[in-house]
Amino acid sequence: MSSKGRRTPPLVAERRYTGKKAPAKKRAPTRRGSGGGRRRTARRHSNPVVAAITGLFRWILRLVWRIGSRLALMTALVVGLAVLYFHVQLPPVSALLDGRNRGSVTLLDRHGEVFAWRGEQFGGQISAGTVAPAPKHAVIATEDRRFYRHFGVDPLGVAGAVRINLSEGRGPFSGHGGSTITQQTAKLLCLGVAYDPKQWKSEAEYEADCRRTTLGRKAKEAVYAMAMEAKYTKDEILTIYLNRAYLGAGARGFEAAAQRYFGKSANQVTPSEAAMLAGLLKAPTTYAPTNNLERSRNRANLILGLMQDQGYLSAKDAAIAKANPAVLSQAAESRSGGYFADWVMGAGPDFLTRDTTEDVIIRTTFDARLQKAAEDALRDVFETKVKPGSKAEAAIVVMSADGAVRAMVGGRKTSIGGFNRATMALRQTGSAFKPFVYAAALDLGFTPNATVEDEPYTINVPGSGRYSPENYDRRFHGRVTLTEALQHSYNIPAVKVSESVGRENVRRIAADFGLDSDLALGPALALGASESTLINMTGAYAGILNGGSSVTPYGLVDLRLKGEREPLMGQDGGMGERVISERAARSLVYMMTRVIEAGTGQRAKLPGWQVAGKTGTTSAVRDAWFVGFTAEYVAGVWMGYDDNTPMSGVTGGGLPADIWREVMVRVHDGLTPRPLPMLVPEPPENAPRQEARPHGEARPGGGDMAERILQEVLGVILGTNRN
Structure with a gap:
C-alpha cells in the first residue's frame, strides 16, 4: 500500500488482563547517595514490630509536644499575669529605701561624741547612680557579677549554684542559691508583704518568714524579681538593695554601716572598707568587724580579689587595698558603754527608746575615758x-x-x-x-x-x-x-x-x-x-x-x-x-x-x-x-x-x-x-x-539639870556612859 503521509502506529501487545485497570507506570527512583533510600524504607516497613514501635514513639512525641507547648504557653501566660500583678503593685523607689519597722537611738557622751547605738540604724538614703564606685562595685562583684545582663533571674547562676551544692554533698537547693541582686532585693522587700502586728507575733517571726527558702517561695521570688526588672531600672534596684541590706550591729544599708563601723559616709569609704561592708552581706553577725576584725578582714581580701578579677580594681590598687585593711572608728572599736547604754534606754519612755518608730538622739553623762579606765582596771x-x-x-x-x-x-x-x-x-x-x-x-x-x-x-x-x-x-x-x-x-x-x-x-x-x-x-x-x-x-x-x-x-x-x-x-x-x-x-x-x-x-x-x-x-x-x-x-x-x-x-x-x-x-x-x-x-x-544616848533625849549641852541627870541615868542603863 502506498503511504499517504501518516506514520505507521507502534506495535502494542494485546491486553492480558481484562476488566482491570493497568497499573500506573512507576517513576524512576531519584538518586541519593548510592541510591539505597528505597531499599532502606522497604526494609523498615517490612518489619511490622519495628513499624509499630516507631509509630508509637512518634505519637508520644507529638503528644508531648502538643501538651508541652500548651503548658508552656499557659505557664508563660500565668507568669506574665503574675509579673503584671506585682508590677502594678510596686510603689515608687523612694518609698522602698527605708525598710525599718522600728526607729533608731543614737547615744552621745558628755562631749557630744557617739558611743553607742540601739535599734535599727538608717544613715540616710544613697543612690547607686551617685554613690562612690567602691561600694557599688564590691556588691556586684560579690553578689551578682551578671547583674546588668539578666532579667531578674540568672539561669546560669542557678545552674552553677546547683552544681556547687551537689559537689559539696548538699541538696541542689541547699547552700548556694544562685540568687541575683534583684531576687535578694525582692526578699528584702518580703515580696511586697508589709509587717502587720496583728498577723505576726513579733518582728522576728515576720522576718524569719521573709527569709524562708521553700521552692514555692523561690518561684514567687523569681516572679517578683522579674516584675521589679520591668518596673525599675537596674540602678534603681541596686539603690533599694544598698539602702535596705542588713549589715550587722543594727545597721540597715551601706550608709548606716559606713557610719557605724568607720565613722564616715558611704561616699567616702576606701576599697578595703567597701570590701569589708560587702563581705557582711553573706553573714552580718559572723563577719561583723566588731565581733571578729581579723575574720572580717580576711573576707574583705577575698572580695578585693573578686573585684580585681572582674576589672573593678587594677592589680596595683587591689594590692594597696590589701596592704591597708579597713580600721574601725574609735566608737566602733571600743564597744564600751553597753551596760550604760542599756540603762539609759530605760530612763525614757519605751515609745521613744526601746520601741521607738522614730530616729532618736540621746545626750548622756557618759565619759568614754572613765569607762575605759573602769574596764581596764x-x-x-x-x-x-x-x-x-x-x-x-x-x-x-x-x-x-x-x-x-x-x-x-x-x-x-x-x-x-x-x-x-x-x-x-x-x-x-x-x-x-x-x-x-x-x-x-x-x-x-x-x-x-x-x-x-x-x-x-x-x-x-x-x-x-x-x-x-x-x-x-x-x-x-x-x-x-x-x-x-x-x-x-x-x-x-x-x-x-x-x-x-x-x-x-x-x-x-x-x-x-x-x-x-x-x-x-x-x-x-x-x-x-x-x-x-x-x-x-x-x-x-x-x-x-x-x-x-x-x-x-x-x-x-x-x-x-x-x-x-x-x-x-x-x-x-x-x-x-x-x-x-x-x-x-x-x-x-x-x-x-x-x-x-x-x-x-x-x-x-x-x-x-x-x-x-x-x-x-x-x-x-x-x-x-x-x-x-x-x-x-x-x-x-x-x-x-x-x-x-x-x-x-x-x-x-x-x-x-x-x-x-x-x-x-x-x-x-x-x-x-x-x-x-x-x-x-x-x-x-x-x-x-x-x-x-537613847533616841528621843535632848542633845548634849542643852536642857535643864533634870534632863541632864536623866540622860546620865539612861546612858548608864544602856552601857554607853561607862569609863
Whole structure:
C-alpha cells in the first residue's frame, strides 16, 4: 500500500488482563547517595514490630509536644499575669529605701561624741547612680557579677549554684542559691508583704518568714524579681538593695554601716572598707568587724580579689587595698558603754527608746575615758589577782557628786550588755551601810569624837528573841570614838549607836539618800542586812560628798528626735533635798577618810589624793563592797557570785578595794588633786565629852539639870556612859 503521509502506529501487545485497570507506570527512583533510600524504607516497613514501635514513639512525641507547648504557653501566660500583678503593685523607689519597722537611738557622751547605738540604724538614703564606685562595685562583684545582663533571674547562676551544692554533698537547693541582686532585693522587700502586728507575733517571726527558702517561695521570688526588672531600672534596684541590706550591729544599708563601723559616709569609704561592708552581706553577725576584725578582714581580701578579677580594681590598687585593711572608728572599736547604754534606754519612755518608730538622739553623762579606765582596771585585777577560771563577778559605777553617772560596768564581760549587776542586782550591803548609821548620830549633834562602849551587847527583839552582835575579829575593844568604830568597822558600836539614835532615824536618812529598798526592821539594820543596788549605794555616798543632799543617779541629759533642735525631755535626776546638815556631812567625810588612812580600807589609798570610803562584807562573805570618793568622783565596786555562793578569802577591804584603787588611779590620771570638803574635829582632850544616848533625849549641852541627870541615868542603863 502506498503511504499517504501518516506514520505507521507502534506495535502494542494485546491486553492480558481484562476488566482491570493497568497499573500506573512507576517513576524512576531519584538518586541519593548510592541510591539505597528505597531499599532502606522497604526494609523498615517490612518489619511490622519495628513499624509499630516507631509509630508509637512518634505519637508520644507529638503528644508531648502538643501538651508541652500548651503548658508552656499557659505557664508563660500565668507568669506574665503574675509579673503584671506585682508590677502594678510596686510603689515608687523612694518609698522602698527605708525598710525599718522600728526607729533608731543614737547615744552621745558628755562631749557630744557617739558611743553607742540601739535599734535599727538608717544613715540616710544613697543612690547607686551617685554613690562612690567602691561600694557599688564590691556588691556586684560579690553578689551578682551578671547583674546588668539578666532579667531578674540568672539561669546560669542557678545552674552553677546547683552544681556547687551537689559537689559539696548538699541538696541542689541547699547552700548556694544562685540568687541575683534583684531576687535578694525582692526578699528584702518580703515580696511586697508589709509587717502587720496583728498577723505576726513579733518582728522576728515576720522576718524569719521573709527569709524562708521553700521552692514555692523561690518561684514567687523569681516572679517578683522579674516584675521589679520591668518596673525599675537596674540602678534603681541596686539603690533599694544598698539602702535596705542588713549589715550587722543594727545597721540597715551601706550608709548606716559606713557610719557605724568607720565613722564616715558611704561616699567616702576606701576599697578595703567597701570590701569589708560587702563581705557582711553573706553573714552580718559572723563577719561583723566588731565581733571578729581579723575574720572580717580576711573576707574583705577575698572580695578585693573578686573585684580585681572582674576589672573593678587594677592589680596595683587591689594590692594597696590589701596592704591597708579597713580600721574601725574609735566608737566602733571600743564597744564600751553597753551596760550604760542599756540603762539609759530605760530612763525614757519605751515609745521613744526601746520601741521607738522614730530616729532618736540621746545626750548622756557618759565619759568614754572613765569607762575605759573602769574596764581596764577590772580586767587587770581579775587577770593578776583572781584565781584563773573563777566565776566571781564584779560591777563598777563611777559618778560625779551630783549623781551624773560617768561609767558603768555591769559584769566581767564588758563588751556586751545583758544582766547589769550595777543596776539590777539587789545585794546585802554589809558594813558599807554603816556610814548612814553615823550620819544619823552626827545629824543629831554628835561629833566624830563622841564615844561608845564596845562590849558584849544583847537586845531582846520582840518576836525574834535575843540578838547579840559580834565584831568581825570576835573581840571587844572597850570605849571607842565614833570615828574609831567606823574606821575599824566594829559591829557592836554600830548597833548600839543605831539603837541610841533610833532605827527609824537611820532608816529615814538611808531612804532619803536613795537606799529605799526594803530596809531591815530589826537591829541588824545597822550592819547592812538590807539590800541595795550598786548604783543606789554609790549615789547615796555621792550625797555625803556633796554636803548632805540626796542624789538620784542619772545618765540621760536630753532626748530629741533626729534633725530637731528642741529636746522632747530633759534630765531626770541629780541633786535633791537636803538629808543631813552640811556640818554632819563634812564630819562624816572626815570619819570616812580615817577608814582609808588607818582602817579597813587602806588598800584603796590614792597617791596625792584625799580619799574617803567604806568597806563592806556580808555574812558568809557572799558580797564584798568598797564605795568611796575623792573631791572629783564617787565610785562603787561590788564583787560576788551571781548564785550567792560564799567567796573564799575576799573582804571589802581586799579585792574590791584593789579594783576601786585601780579604777580611780586611771580616772584621776592628769587631774590636779583637790582636798575633800571635810570638817576635822578638835582633838579628844580638848573636845567636850559626848556619849551616844537613847533616841528621843535632848542633845548634849542643852536642857535643864533634870534632863541632864536623866540622860546620865539612861546612858548608864544602856552601857554607853561607862569609863
